[in-house]
Amino acid sequence: MAILSVQNLHVQFKTPFGAVYALRGIDFELAKGEILGLVGETGCGKSVTGRSILRLLDDNAQVTAGRIAFENSDLLRLPESAMREIRGKRIAMIFQDPATALNPLFTIGQQLADVLRAHAPGAAAARRRQSLDLLASVGLPDPAQTAKVYPHQLSGGQQQRAMIALSLAAKPDVIIADEPTTALDVTIQAQILDLLRRLQRERAISVILITHDLGVVAETCQQVVVLYAGRVVEAGAVAAVFPAPQHPYTQGLLAALPRPGSRGSDLKVIPGNVPSGLERIDGCAFAPRCEHVMNRCRARQPAFTSFSAAHHAACFLHEASVCG
Amino acid sequence: MAEPLLSVRDLSMTYVRRSSLFGRRARNVAALKEVSLDIEAGETLGLVGESGCGKSTLARCLLRLLRPSSGSVRFAGEDLLSLGDDAMRRMRQAMQIVLQNPFSSLNPRLNGFDLIAEPLRAHRALSRKEMRDKVVSLLAEVGLTSDFLGRHPHQLSGGQAQRIALARALALNPALVILDEPTSALDVSVQAQIINLLIRLQNQRGLTYLFITHDLSVVQHISDRIAVMYLGRIVEEAGSEQIFAEPQHPYTQALLSSTPAPDPGGRRQRIILPGTVPSAANPPAGCAFHPRCSHVMDICRTQYPAPRRTAPEHFVSCHLYDSAQDMESNSMHNLLDKDAQQ
Numbered sequence: 001m002a003i004l005s006v007q008n009l010h011v012q013f014k015t016p017f018g019a020v021y022a023l024r025g026i027d028f029e030l031a032k033g034e035i036l037g038l039v040g041e042t043g044c045g046k047s048v049t050g051r052s053i054l055r056l057l058d059d060n061a062q063v064t065a066g067r068i069a070f071e072n073s074d075l076l077r078l079p080e081s082a083m084r085e086i087r088g089k090r091i092a093m094i095f096q097d098p099a100t101a102l103n104p105l106f107t108i109g110q111q112l113a114d115v116l117r118a119h120a121p122g123a124a125a126a127r128r129r130q131s132l133d134l135l136a137s138v139g140l141p142d143p144a145q146t147a148k149v150y151p152h153q154l155s156g157g158q159q160q161r162a163m164i165a166l167s168l169a170a171k172p173d174v175i176i177a178d179e180p181t182t183a184l185d186v187t188i189q190a191q192i193l194d195l196l197r198r199l200q201r202e203r204a205i206s207v208i209l210i211t212h213d214l215g216v217v218a219e220t221c222q223q224v225v226v227l228y229a230g231r232v233v234e235a236g237a238v239a240a241v242f243p244a245p246q247h248p249y250t251q252g253l254l255a256a257l258p259r260p261g262s263r264g265s266d267l268k269v270i271p272g273n274v275p276s277g278l279e280r281i282d283g284c285a286f287a288p289r290c291e292h293v294m295n296r297c298r299a300r301q302p303a304f305t306s307f308s309a310a311h312h313a314a315c316f317l318h319e320a321s322v323c324g
Numbered sequence: 325m326a327e328p329l330l331s332v333r334d335l336s337m338t339y340v341r342r343s344s345l346f347g348r349r350a351r352n353v354a355a356l357k358e359v360s361l362d363i364e365a366g367e368t369l370g371l372v373g374e375s376g377c378g379k380s381t382l383a384r385c386l387l388r389l390l391r392p393s394s395g396s397v398r399f400a401g402e403d404l405l406s407l408g409d410d411a412m413r414r415m416r417q418a419m420q421i422v423l424q425n426p427f428s429s430l431n432p433r434l435n436g437f438d439l440i441a442e443p444l445r446a447h448r449a450l451s452r453k454e455m456r457d458k459v460v461s462l463l464a465e466v467g468l469t470s471d472f473l474g475r476h477p478h479q480l481s482g483g484q485a486q487r488i489a490l491a492r493a494l495a496l497n498p499a500l501v502i503l504d505e506p507t508s509a510l511d512v513s514v515q516a517q518i519i520n521l522l523i524r525l526q527n528q529r530g531l532t533y534l535f536i537t538h539d540l541s542v543v544q545h546i547s548d549r550i551a552v553m554y555l556g557r558i559v560e561e562a563g564s565e566q567i568f569a570e571p572q573h574p575y576t577q578a579l580l581s582s583t584p585a586p587d588p589g590g591r592r593q594r595i596i597l598p599g600t601v602p603s604a605a606n607p608p609a610g611c612a613f614h615p616r617c618s619h620v621m622d623i624c625r626t627q628y629p630a631p632r633r634t635a636p637e638h639f640v641s642c643h644l645y646d647s648a649q650d651m652e653s654n655s656m657h658n659l660l661d662k663d664a665q666q
Contacts, residue, residue: 215541219585238588258541259545264545264546
């Protein structure tokens with residue numbers, strides 16, 4: 001069952017150079033208790049999607065169409081006061097760089113106490129016990145000591161754990177994690193991803209994991225949504241998409257990764273660059289870089305073709321084969 | 325055997341850090357400890373490790389941008405640490421570095437032409453026309469047209485800027501290029517373009533690379549040999565295929581298993597290391613990896629394991645391999661040196 005569903009989301013930014021079309025119709029559903037990977041390259045709209053859900057976009061951003069269904073409400077149309085009840089409490093966010101997301105002037109314990117006080121008034125002693133439990137549950141070795149230190153006294157991995165503890169404080173149902181391990185070393189990344197999987201399992205939390213790393217998706221997520229230039233090009237179960245990607249962009253991304261045994265050979269390259277978002281795109285946004293491009297790709301958007309209940313892609317190559 | 329292009333022996337670098345703003349007591353941070361390595365002309369040595377392990381300090385010591393505390397660096401037959409400043413400046417023409425983020429390493433006020441011409445102006449006397457021809461041919465070599473002559477860094481994409489940085493590094497025909505995380509800031513599709521370019525340039529020009537990265541999948545793709553660093557020391561070194569097929573140091577094994585593979589079916593047994601890399605200001609006694617190692621023994625806590633040769637070209641510093649040959653040696657490259665003498 002879907003706990004959150006994003007429908008036809010369009011977002012644009014007003015800039016001195018004109019409107020930038022950041023999202024051009026995003027659709028996906030997050031099922032309860034699942035980790036969904038939102039993957040794509042710089043500028044594809046993954047972070048904008050995450051921020052749109054919590055209505056944390058900058059002032060020059062405008063949601064021009066769409067719906068974000070969470071329980072019985074549309075998050076895009078809730079009054080700000082109602083949104084404040086959801087932000088952090090029901091849907092929490094973890095950012096890429098914990099060093100800038102944490103407040104440098106307060107200890108970890110004070111920051112946790114703040115969140116707990118805001119969401120569940122109670123005795124200070126109870127809050128303190130709760131803080132220590134949270135710090136222990138994210139695997140920080142000495143919770144009592146960690147509560148007393150300032151963010152700069154922690155390593156990057158410990159800061160990210162503290163950040164996750166903060167996001168768990170109000171017992172959210174959904175966590176949006178925006179590149180939570182990109183700033184971390186691989187051995188620490190493995191620890192944090194393991195922690196996310198454990199939280200999902202033990203607390204039945206649903207997670208949207210925003211990342212550029214297909215390896216992270218393959219090892220952590222059940223579902224994957226591949227974005228390109230503000231649209232979903234392919235989506236489905238990780239177990240279905242990775243072995244048999246159907247969109248040329250997904251195929252290109254996977255083929256561009258160096259793999260064991262590929263030493264010295266030419267890596268497959270996707271020529272050209274990601275579009276800037278300034279220009280209107282009528283056809284498939286990937287057409288200028290696609291090796292299979294056909295005339296109709298430039299004229300209009302391809303519709304989604306389903307390959308199984310759990311896998312679909314938007315590409316004319318398949319529209320022909322399945323429908324015709 | 326011919327002398328390697330670059331040969332580093334027992335290189336150590338200790339930073340002196342004051343304990344506080346006004347503190348008088350200095351604390352030593354050993355960033356590099358007795359690092360030895362050889363790079364043969366035309367090959368690529370991959371140097372892998374996590375942040376703070378000393379990879380970039382090593383790169384800076386090799387170029388003498390930092391003065392190492394002890395040890396030796398021989399490059400093209402010269403002892404770099406005893407060269408005078410002028411001689412060193414001339415020597416640096418033959419050893420160039422490309423850094424991770426081109427937008428911070430390229431001067432934002434220079435356009436493509438000036439960025440690439442700058443090293444040529446410093447070291448070569450070229451006429452105007454010769455200069456332009458040279459710059460245009462360098463641009464072509466890195467896959468850019470002369471349209472880029474007038475563009476400033478902010479008008480470039482990440483991949484284009486990294487190509488300009490490469491053209492600039494190649495301007496003086498270096499023998500050795502140190503690549504310090506050259507693709508880490510790039511998207512996957514662009515990363516593949518730059519890696520292909522690096523391999524092509526190496527084949528065309530016979531370049532020698534020291535490729536520094538934390539990304540194991542990239543390093544195995546481009547390197548002939550790989551050295552793994554942990555807290556200032558090289559803990560394992562072997563041929564690229566060899567180290568991936570049979571990693572021996574527990575740290576290398578954990579690194580390999582932590583790297584996420586885009587392959588959900590082939591999920592292997594993941595080794596998740598506890599804890600974090602200790603501070604180089606206060607390293608653990610014995611083997612610096614012992615607090616995180618699942619194979620730790622008593623001896624690991626007190627004694628640093630001397631490098632052992634476990635296969636013809638495979639060296640590892642770990643007490644698990646104490647029974648391997650060459651017990652008396654204290655540096656993996658003393659072993660190589662001994663071979664060369666025989």
